[in-house]
Amino acid sequence: MMSNEISQSSFQIKVSGDYYTESIISKCVYWLCNKYLVSVSKSNDYFIVDIQKKEDHFSDDEIEKIKSKFYQDLNDYKTREMIREETRSIKDILLVKAFSHGIDTNDKLITQILDNANN
Amino acid sequence: MQIINTLQPFSEFRNKESKYYLLPFNFKSFLSDHELLINFSGDFLIVERGTADRIVKREITVDDDIYPDLVSNYFISEKQYPPLLDILATKYRTKKSFLDEFTALHIFVLTLRCNHACKYCQVSSVESRTPDSHDMSIENLDYSISKMFQTPARNITMEFQGGEPLLIFEKLKYAVEQAKTLNEIHKKNISYVLCSNSTLLTDEILEYMEANSILLSTSLDGPELIHNGNRIFQKNDSYQTTISHMKRAKEILGEDRVSALMTTTKLSLSNPEDIIDSYIENGFSSIFFRSINPYGEALTDSIANYSMDEFIQFYKRGLDYIIDLNKRGIFFVEEYAGIILKKILTPFTTGFVDLQSPSGIINGVIVYNYDGYVYASDESRMLAEKGDYHFRLGHVKDDYSSIFYSEKVVNIAKHWANEALAGCSDCCYQIYCGTDPVRNYSTQGDLEGFRPTSDFCNKNMSIIDYLFELMYQDEEVFQIFQNWISKKDN
Numbered sequence: 001m002m003s004n005e006i007s008q009s010s011f012q013i014k015v016s017g018d019y020y021t022e023s024i025i026s027k028c029v030y031w032l033c034n035k036y037l038v039s040v041s042k043s044n045d046y047f048i049v050d051i052q053k054k055e056d057h058f059s060d061d062e063i064e065k066i067k068s069k070f071y072q073d074l075n076d077y078k079t080r081e082m083i084r085e086e087t088r089s090i091k092d093i094l095l096v097k098a099f100s101h102g103i104d105t106n107d108k109l110i111t112q113i114l115d116n117a118n119n
Numbered sequence: 120m121q122i123i124n125t126l127q128p129f130s131e132f133r134n135k136e137s138k139y140y141l142l143p144f145n146f147k148s149f150l151s152d153h154e155l156l157i158n159f160s161g162d163f164l165i166v167e168r169g170t171a172d173r174i175v176k177r178e179i180t181v182d183d184d185i186y187p188d189l190v191s192n193y194f195i196s197e198k199q200y201p202p203l204l205d206i207l208a209t210k211y212r213t214k215k216s217f218l219d220e221f222t223a224l225h226i227f228v229l230t231l232r233c234n235h236a237c238k239y240c241q242v243s244s245v246e247s248r249t250p251d252s253h254d255m256s257i258e259n260l261d262y263s264i265s266k267m268f269q270t271p272a273r274n275i276t277m278e279f280q281g282g283e284p285l286l287i288f289e290k291l292k293y294a295v296e297q298a299k300t301l302n303e304i305h306k307k308n309i310s311y312v313l314c315s316n317s318t319l320l321t322d323e324i325l326e327y328m329e330a331n332s333i334l335l336s337t338s339l340d341g342p343e344l345i346h347n348g349n350r351i352f353q354k355n356d357s358y359q360t361t362i363s364h365m366k367r368a369k370e371i372l373g374e375d376r377v378s379a380l381m382t383t384t385k386l387s388l389s390n391p392e393d394i395i396d397s398y399i400e401n402g403f404s405s406i407f408f409r410s411i412n413p414y415g416e417a418l419t420d421s422i423a424n425y426s427m428d429e430f431i432q433f434y435k436r437g438l439d440y441i442i443d444l445n446k447r448g449i450f451f452v453e454e455y456a457g458i459i460l461k462k463i464l465t466p467f468t469t470g471f472v473d474l475q476s477p478s479g480i481i482n483g484v485i486v487y488n489y490d491g492y493v494y495a496s497d498e499s500r501m502l503a504e505k506g507d508y509h510f511r512l513g514h515v516k517d518d519y520s521s522i523f524y525s526e527k528v529v530n531i532a533k534h535w536a537n538e539a540l541a542g543c544s545d546c547c548y549q550i551y552c553g554t555d556p557v558r559n560y561s562t563q564g565d566l567e568g569f570r571p572t573s574d575f576c577n578k579n580m581s582i583i584d585y586l587f588e589l590m591y592q593d594e595e596v597f598q599i600f601q602n603w604i605s606k607k608d609n
Contacts, residue, residue, distance in 0.1 A: 027545060030541060030542060030570075030571070031542070031570075031571050032571075033569075033571060034569070034571035034572045035571075072148070075172070076146075076147075076148075076171075077545065079146075079171050079172050079175055080145065080146075080545055082175045083141055083143070083144060083145075083171075083175060084143075086140075086141045086175075087141050087142060087143040087144075090140075090142060090143065090204075091143045091159070093204070093208075094143070094159060094204070094207060094208045094211060095208075095211075097204070097205060097208035098208040098209070098211045098212040098215070099212065099215075
């Protein structure tokens with residue numbers, strides 16, 4: 001990921017579309033929408049996140065803070081996505097076990113578990 | 120014969136290949152260089168920043184100190200099927216046990232009339248209103264009680280609210296007697312709660328309450344200046360009357376059968392210590408710091424007009440003072456923190472409907488209004504008083520299924536699980552928190568809500584963050600919190 005093109009009232013963050021999914025970008029953007037006008041577009045293999053100030057102009061310090069938070073969120077949501085994908089099946093099993101009534105939980109489970117250990 | 124016990128070091132039992140499988144967990148940054156890991160059932164670990172990433176990338180090895188903690192606390196598993204998977208499922212089920220029985224809290228708004236004109240009151244109650252049009256009729260009361268008994272819940276609470284329900288004490292008595300008679304058939308465990316400002320309490324009423332095990336939940340906003348500033352009693356001094364009647368109630372019902380709720384207004388914000396002291400002076404060992412509900416009159420009155428950030432500042436200052444009292448040997452609990460701490464520090468949950476997912480509305484609470492209409496929650500009927508009937512589910516004369524399983528309820532249900540809400544679905548505190556579609560609707564215009572500007576989210580995130588910080592930074596606070604939970608459970 002990289003950032004560029006700082007102007008007075010808006011700036012852009014360029015994010016690799018190979019590594020970060022649209023879902024991850026959306027989750028990061030969600031938490032900026034209360035303060036800024038944010039749009040996301042795709043150009044080749046990159047997402048372009050355009051962040052505009054609703055009123056007034058950005059200070060350099062404000063831009064740095066937003067970028068720092070955005071990059072941190074990107075990595076955290078990426079990690080969460082990896083956890084979610086890898087544990088999807090075991091989570092389903094846990095929910096079934098938690099809310100099943102009268103089912104013998106010693107029965108063999110027939111749900112497939114993704115084997116992602118050490119991938 | 121001498122037996123020599125030769126225990127092998129723990130490392131001998133470790134999986135030498137560092138091969139592990141992930142279990143569902145979430146995380147968030149904590150303080151400047153730490154991370155909070157929270158597993159599927161709400162157990163937590165505080166670790167170095169970046170640990171979640173290292174876990175996922177399989178950079179944690181058996182030689183890391185954290186490895187046994189991650190295994191024993193169900194963050195990772197050495198086997199594809201963790202041998203104790205059922206225990207984790209049971210812990211999760213226990214955290215969601217409030218769902219076991221469906222609606223347990225049944226609120227009966229016996230009247231809209233009141234002898235107070237509190238500045239923050241959501242329903243603008245007036246004593247002089249006509250009883251015919253502002254009291255619940257016997258017919259609607261009978262239908263409401265009948266609906267209550269149709270709930271699948273075995274343990275139910277019948278809560279009487281107003282207005283001021285003691286303005287029609289005879290009708291309250293009728294409701295209790297009717298419920299007892301019908302319960303000879305239904306055989307449920309019923310708790311009775313009277314929510315009253317206490318000013319109309321008499322020995323006769325208290326003796327009836329004692330004989331029928333009716334709990335008293337009253338209002339105390341703090342010392343005289345604050346209480347009377349908020350709660351305008353047309354005929355008398357609200358504070359003095361409430362205090363004297365509350366003392367009498369404790370004598371007849373017992374200390375543990377009388378509780379008080381405070382509502383935070385602008386008058387409270389700079390005086391948390393005085394409010395806490397007034398509770399102690401009046402014999403209470405706990406307080407519930409309650410922010411004002413953004414409904415009805417409260418939306419417009421200046422005394423209720425403060426920001427959530429101001430409330431959070433007030434809350435933290437009050438909590439600090441309470442912790443200091445505990446450190447000095449005075450056992451005193453902040454109830455909201457106690458509810459959250461029980462979820463954090465024990466496998467259990469609470470019946471507190473505001474912090475449940477799926478939401479406490481309908482699943483945990485239902486309101487039978489004075490006019491016979493049924494609402495999803497207390498706040499829902501307050502919206503109705505302002506002409507918004509979005510959460511009116513039907514009339515007590517309607518079929519049970521057409522009220523509780525209607526299309527309207529199905530639509531509400533699409534937005535009542537934080538597991539499926541934007542901003543909540545990835546939140547580390549999801550298992551401790553809840554959802555409130557009514558509040559989303561009333562403050563943000565739709566059932567879904569928008570977390571970045573949500574007061575509900577701001578409040579709960581800030582308070583849970585603060586509780587973790589306090590526990591982590593001061594071992595004595597951790598012990599105090601443990602003490603709160605164990606004492607409250609006894």
